[in-house]
Amino acid sequence: MPAELSPIDKAKFVAAKRAVDFIESGMKVGLGTGSTAAWMVRCLGERVRQEGLKIVGVPTSTRTAELARQCGIHVTSLDEAKWLDITIDGADEFDQNLALIKGGGAALLQEKIVATASDQMIVIADAAKEVQQLGAFPLPIEIIPFGWQTSKALVEEMLVSMDVLARDVTLRMNGERPLVTDESNYILDLHLKRISNPRQLALVLNQIPGVVENGLFIDICDIVIIGHGDGRVTVRDINSGSETDDQILFAPTDNIFADLGE
Structure with missing residues (x-):
């Protein structure tokens, strides 16, 4: 072997x-x-x-x-x-x-x-x-590159009203450049530590302009x-x-x- x-x-x-x-x-x-x-x-x-x-x-x-x-x-x-x-x-x-x-x-x-x-x-x-509760692993969301900083700001603003333990949002990098997905998009990682209501968060995230999809599978x-x-x-x-x-x-x-x- x-x-x-x-x-x-x-x-x-x-x-x-x-x-x-x-x-x-x-x-x-x-x-x-x-x-x-x-x-x-x-x-x-x-x-x-x-x-x-x-x-x-x-x-x-x-x-x-x-x-x-x-x-x-x-x-x-x-x-x-x-x-x-x-x-x-x-x-x-x-x-x-x-x-x-x-x-x-x-x-x-x-x-x-x-x-x-x-x-x-x-x-x-x-x-x-x-x-026991989702959120220790950073939650990825896929966003289009156009206006990505605006999308990031909207996500951060939305998280203020969510029942999560932390609200740090980072752009995933590949070396010195943003990581690009197979669909030519970017990834934001949401460092939340705890997500009390995953279903609600998944629904709200997908309403934000520029967000293509989120990593919550419900x-x-x-x-x-x-x-x-x-x-x-x-x-x-x-x-x-x-x-x-x-x-x-x-x-x-x-x-x-x-x-x-x-």
Whole structure:
């Protein structure tokens, strides 16, 4: 086996491994973005190669599309696929109601569009991503570049009336320049520490001129699969109210580990 993984990477791997069990031949599958989603794409590619699984993948970023092709997954656009059976993605935070903060990888716009165009969304995460209240992770919002400072000022003004613990808003940078998303937009990170009413905040944010979308995913996630460093996974289904524990045999192949770019 390749070099020993850290407990966090083991947790991500087993969550991803369990998630791809939900995928069947003939499905159209949304492919998330980020380090945990990258494990999922590699595990899915292994099933495609070893089992002849016939699927179509719809990636949520250019880097996910590139990885999926490298793994032998047939990739298409959402416009071509039209509607998906399932989307599997990571999250930066999730709470007991499976409300999420996403966008740490700057792909929140495509991620939300793909997830809402799916019959089911499964989130894969390590146990550290579960929180009592959202907000410790900075909330990303995608904004258009034109007049971005005005949009930022409007967001700051709006936050005064919101029940949040802090109100620091920063422009996400890529070196000395603003980070630019796949849709040629900017990202503002809202350092709120605690969000008492995520649903209200999500609605209000999207009313601000210049804001394209926010990283709060409310009533979108159906199942969360929580990975643990010892190989255990917890599968929590918000619709059925069920929670089950499984043990994943940790024997990843060289194909999954090869050329990891995460």
